[in-house]
Amino acid sequence: MLTVTALEKRYGDEVAVDGVDVALAPGELTVLIGRSGAGKTTLLRCLDGLTEPDSGTVRLGGERAVPTDVALVFQAGALIDRKSALENVLDGGLGREPAWRELVGWHAPSAKRAAIERLHAVGLDGYAARRVGDLSGGQRQRVGIARALQQEPAVLLADEPVAALDPATGRSVLERLAAVVRRRELVGVVSLHQPRLADGVADRYLGLADGRLVLDAAAADVDDARIEAVYDD
């Protein structure tokens, strides 16, 4: 369980995350929604440890979450084009390997086997040797997911992972993400600008307005009116 308690992050006078309390279960995909500037990215960054909150805590199984527990899916554009899909995925595991391996570019055979399995998990069998720069947007985003999995996280976060994709491709990327979250029993949180893209894929919706949590409900209980209310708030 990922437990967030009284989380608050301010930038000067601006309160980006305002007293968020939530507990997220493993094996569930949570979709985070809210208007531009509502605090979605700031919340995800606090969960990942990239941003230090002003107050509040993020705990995993009762312990303070450490950086390797939490993986943020790389935006497709943040991958290294000239490297192969396999090399990009292997880079995701460097935090778990000794630093000298990064320097000499050598990965343990077990890490390579795991990376190939992760490409398989996101439906990219046969693409290991392909330059990432030659892949489609949807394929690149799936490499980004495989890269995050290589970190062996307990929590998988993605900030608008399908924003640059057409709806059908975006949907298929979300389905892959949900499948991985369920199979590996990860805590999964994805922010989305098109909430309906996650219909039938999300287990739960969280809605932010001005940094405050204004929606926290099981997907089955969320209809259009409740989603719209988050944007009107």
Ligand SMILES: Nc1ncnc2c1ncn2[C@@H]1O[C@H](COP(=O)(O)OP(=O)(O)OP(=O)(O)O)[C@@H](O)[C@H]1O
């Ligand atoms: N590094 C920063 N310095 C100052 N203010 C910031 C910083 N990062 C975010 N903010 C402010 O905090 C608030 C929340 O921003 P955040 O990026 O978390 O929103 P968001 O919901 O992710 O928006 P979007 O959907 O546009 O990406 C905004 O008002 C933003 O201007």
